[in-house]
Each structure stands twice: as structure tokens, then as C-alpha cells.
Amino acid sequence: GAVVSQHPSWVICKSGTSVKIECRSLDFQATTMFWYRQFPKQSLMLMATSNEGSKATYEQGVEKDKFLINHASLTLSTLTVTSAHPEDSSFYICSATNQETQYFGPGTRLLVL
Amino acid sequence: QKEVEQDPGPLSVPEGAIVSLNCTYSNSAFQYFMWYRQYSRKGPELLMYTYSSGNKEDGRFTAQVDKSSKYISLFIRDSQPSDSATYLCAMSPGAGSYQLTFGKGTKLSVIP
Numbered sequence: 001g002a003v004v005s006q007h008p009s010w011v012i013c014k015s016g017t018s019v020k021i022e023c024r025s026l027d028f029q030a031t032t033m034f035w036y037r038q039f040p041k042q043s044l045m046l047m048a049t050s051n052e053g054s055k056a057t058y059e060q061g062v063e064k065d066k067f068l069i070n071h072a073s074l075t076l077s078t079l080t081v082t083s084a085h086p087e088d089s090s091f092y093i094c095s096a097t098n099q100e101t102q103y104f105g106p107g108t109r110l111l112v113l
Numbered sequence: 114q115k116e117v118e119q120d121p122g123p124l125s126v127p128e129g130a131i132v133s134l135n136c137t138y139s140n141s142a143f144q145y146f147m148w149y150r151q152y153s154r155k156g157p158e159l160l161m162y163t164y165s166s167g168n169k170e171d172g173r174f175t176a177q178v179d180k181s182s183k184y185i186s187l188f189i190r191d192s193q194p195s196d197s198a199t200y201l202c203a204m205s206p207g208a209g210s211y212q213l214t215f216g217k218g219t220k221l222s223v224i225p
Contacts, residue, residue, distance in 0.1 A: 031210065
């Protein structure tokens, strides 16, 4: 299957700092990438849809000024959590689509102290 | 009623058993169906996808779709301890760039 990577795999930061997470499709071009958040023992919650070269579409309740998404190329999307707070601590997962389905990255665990 | 219903379990079976995982859905627009496996602290791994009613087999896994009943299943034959994970069903109106709607996931434990 297609390979999607994320970096970093985990990050610990102080409250008020910004954190950038990268999502890369390694062996295919992805015009669309998705960003999800997953809390313990819960399913994935879609945060936003990222299309290459255009602004991301955010789900209701997701603050676009807090979660900045950039999809600058067909293989890279970034999510920046700005002014992170402890309640932003979560597991962030991206996915990338080829023509058929979505392939997920391994996830990034964020802990905000 | 949620769009996709999936029993969260947990489900425990002995090694070698046949496992049946199921989801029901209410939105008839869903035409594309997927099963993902997620190990703890990892991203979901695509197991199977299909867009037609009927069965699709891949090794020990069989995906079954019944669009008339809005019911999908994943069967795992000869289950192994390494199959212990959370299984997520997902569906969308079409292939590719459509948003997925997920079930809550079923936590499976295969006991040696």
C-alpha cells in the first residue's frame, strides 16, 4: 500500500509555544490530505481538509487561526498548532488520498505542558 | 441516529477463531467502504476497501457489503494474537478525495 509519513512522531512543548507537524506522501502524489485528531479510546475526528495550492477547509468547531494548515506541494502538508495549550494535547493523524482511498500516517503525539 | 454505528466491544476470542466485525449505516449516499486496523498509539492501516455489494477476500480477511441492508462486515479467519487491535469501518460517497465517515471502532483481543 501507499506510504504516508509524519514528523515528528511525538513532541512535548511548553504552553504558549507553536508546534509544526509534517505529513508526507512518500510514493504517490496527493492532491488532498486530511488532518484528524484522536483522543484516547475515541475514534478519529476530522479537523480539516487540505487541498494542494488552496486554503484548507475546516470542520465546524475547529479554529482555523489556531490550527494552521499549509499544503504547498503534492507530497507535503503541514499542521501548525499555534499557542498550544494543555487541552491541545492529543494524537494528530494525517491521511493522504490517491485516486482510490485514504492512507494514514503513523500519527504525532503532542503533549503540551 | 449516528451515520455509522459500530459496536465498540471489547471483543475477546481465542486464537484460531473466526472473528466477525460489523457496521451499519444510515446514509444511502455511501458507496465506498473501508476497513482499517489501528494498533495502540499508531495510525490506522488500510486493510481492505470495496465499492460493490458482495464479498471481497484478501488472505485471511473477507469484507462483505450489503447495500440493501446498509450493513458491512469484516471476517478474520484463523485469528492470531497479532490481530489484536482496534478495527475501524469507514465509508464515503465515492473514491479518492471524499471525507470518510468512521465508526467508533471495535477493540479486538485474540487470546493465545
